[in-house]
Amino acid sequence: MNYVIFDLEWNQPMSASETVKEPLYLSGEIIEIGAVKLDEQFRLRDELKLYIKPQYYTRMNDRVVALTGIKNQHLAAKGVPFPEAFDRFLDWCGEDFAFMTWSMSDIPMLADNMLLHGIDASELPVCYDIQRIFGREIMRSEVRYSLDYALEILQEKGDTAHDALHDARNTAKVCDRLDLNEYLEEYGSKVFAEAPRSRVYESCGELLADAELREFTCPWCGETVTCEDFLQSGNGTYMAYGLCAEEDEFLLQISAVKHQPGEYRAKRLLFEMSDDLWDIYMDKKEAAERQ
Ligand SMILES: [Zn+2]
Structure with missing residues (x-):
């Protein structure tokens, strides 16, 4: 069993009128997947970084460029279409795996992008929200803390934020400080997305x-x-x-x-x-x- 900690960066439409509405309302198109893989003893095994050439929001939104540093030329040179990137990601995840993310915003975005490309999302793996585990188990709070804040509390030095691989690595650093053997059973949940309505x-x-x-x-x-x-x-x-x-x-x-x-x-x-x-x-x- 592998634990795949992943983070996504996505591009946004330039304006509300440019937002894709069919087959679903697309609030973001994924342009980067960053992931680290842990084995069943939560030891770091591998890293992955994939750039995706957007098909719908092809012009980079300035705010996204400012945040992520990802530019059009970069995606044109290094990006692959989403279905190809997603296949590579799944191959890399292995036979048996669970997802871990910081907050629950990446899972719906991944499901939307899968559905956009006609990929079946009806059965996603077991997902763990590390932000929730950190908040509840370390801070004893219902508050949703930022990843930066969590690293600061744990006195860990993180990689620069808003790069998908950096954020996945930083989440792994938080995981390393959590007693996952103790906590995971309570927090794991399989997720099922449905075809757009x-x-x-x-x-x-x-x-x-x-x-x-x-x-x-x-x-x-x-x-x-x-x-x-x-x-x-x-x-x-x-x-x-x-x-x-x-x-x-x-x-x-x-x-x-x-x-x-x-x-x-x-x-x-x-x-x-x-x-x-x-x-x-x-x-x-x-x-x-x-x-
Ligand atoms: Zn039943």
Whole structure:
């Protein structure tokens, strides 16, 4: 079993009107994958850095250039198309692997870019959010800390931020200071993304009232599961609890994506329930009941 710590950099559209909306609303197109591979004893085994030539957002956004230093000429010379880069990445990950990322923003971006290129994302590996583990286990807090801050607290000297490989290495440095053997069981969750949904809603309220969005097929037993009501989880995202007839438990996450006023679409990710996701869900549920 390998643990693959990865980080992505992505380009953004120049303006809202240039944003790709089909087959899905594309908030970013991946231009770099940086990854480090740990073995099952969490020893550093290998590194990988891939540049990707964007197909949709072909002109680099100035803000992204300022942040990452990645320029058009660079991608033209070194980038490969996403499907090729993704194949190389998967080959490198090995037969049996789990993903580790800092925060949960890279997983949905990876899923969106896979779906954009028609790559099946219905079954991603077990994912661990190292930011969450650091916050809970080291800081005893629900706060989401930056990677820089975590390195500072741990008195580790990190590589310069906003390079995908540097950020993956820096996350590995934090991992090295965590008792992963002790923590991982509580935090691991398999992730399932679905094909883009085409239905357009006039409002977020109309979207949330669509009963179909609370239904999914259990990836383990194939039963149709109807979730409980959605709870607000901030930033246009909602979560709902689902229990299948075979007692498999899930957390369904839904994002109400606003394409333009009066035009909303739903994106959904299904997470296998973990002890940590259960805690997150119960916190939201209790907060909703208090209101
Ligand atoms: Zn099931």
